[in-house]
Amino acid sequence: MWADVSAVQVYEQEEVQKLTERQKDILDAALRLLVEDGDNLTMAAVARRAKCSKESLYKWFGDRDGLLTATVRWQASKVRVVPVDQGRPDLMSLTESLESYARDWLKVISSDTSVALNRVAISHAGSGRDKLGEIVLQNGRFALASRLKPVLDAGKRAGLLVFEDAETAFRTFFGLVARDVQIRLLLGDWPGMTEAAIEEDAARATRQFLALHGAGKGQQAE
Template sequence: MQLQQPENVVSNVGTGTELTDRQKDVLNAALELLVEGGDSLTMAGVARRASCSKETLYKWFTDRDGLLTATVQWQASKVRVVPVAREGLDEESLFTSLEHFARDWLLVLSGSTSIALNRLAVSHAGSGKSDLGEIVLNNGPIAMARRLKPVLETGRDAGLLDFDDINEAFASFFGLVVRDMQIRLLLGDRHEVSDAEIIRDARTATRQFFALYGNKAGA
């Protein structure tokens, strides 16, 4: 089975509307430039790569940090949440939702774009170069938590999960899914993560999470 990057749907910065295809092209161009040159990303460079005017970029994204924020959000939107409803929710459906999220997360994190983006964010954190570290933190791990916590809480409300602290439960899921993979890739591990490994690891992490937090007493 070959995994495909999922379709991305995020809101246009400052408007609350879905991104247009043209805006998606711009954000893809920004991601390409981040991978290629990192710190050299400029509004002019993105405008050239995307064949649009700087005025259009400023209209859509306000400034470089606004463009960076939208770019990080666009990359993070590839991790999809399969919605669940408490009514009629069973363990299989909840397991599938969490496994799907874990699989997308691993697929995105192991890609060259995320590796380059995270390396750049780490180098900027606390350096005063830009707010990229904070942008990636807020629109990466913190955003992932904000999107997944409602699924975990619905599972608890349905009697399928048992935990007292939602933050602790999410942190456990995060640790089980990501493990040491991200830090190894950031430090230059040349191992290419295969689709089979991603599928296996996502399923294993979800099983381990249910072993820790599954409600043994039943619904």
């Protein structure tokens, strides 16, 4: 059956990374292969790339699925961004904050690794046990929401923003930022997300969001 279940379990249930350096190297190798070849990476390929034995792979990660989830979780843990908390922002700093989040988010979703990870998670979401989709979603869209909502609430308290529900306000912001970028990238289209385009998109999305939910304009469409 299995070999060392406890290691995998304790690793999967908590963000405490009980990973040796060697294992991190292996996950990095798996991640690189995932980016290069997509979901059709083989255990043999990972072992070859990471210069380890297949036996170790199975001992450490249980099976192929375990390796995949460990890889996704490993990458997800790396993109943890520090939240920018602000007590009582003025319009300038709020704008800058929103733009910064928009920029970061666009940078993330247009990165090779994000595309690869989302692809493999989506592939697995179709086939029974998801798990991967939940991890990606949790560390992507939901993490962004939980980091952004305090900013929105602060803006509301400061009288700079007007909205009923932080959740729906966030989703509006999300839509204005992401638009069709992510789905196009996932489907293999290339909407040309250069550094400059990201900068411009972030500014535009922020401007639009403030036009909808900014105070002082009198009209908010919600």
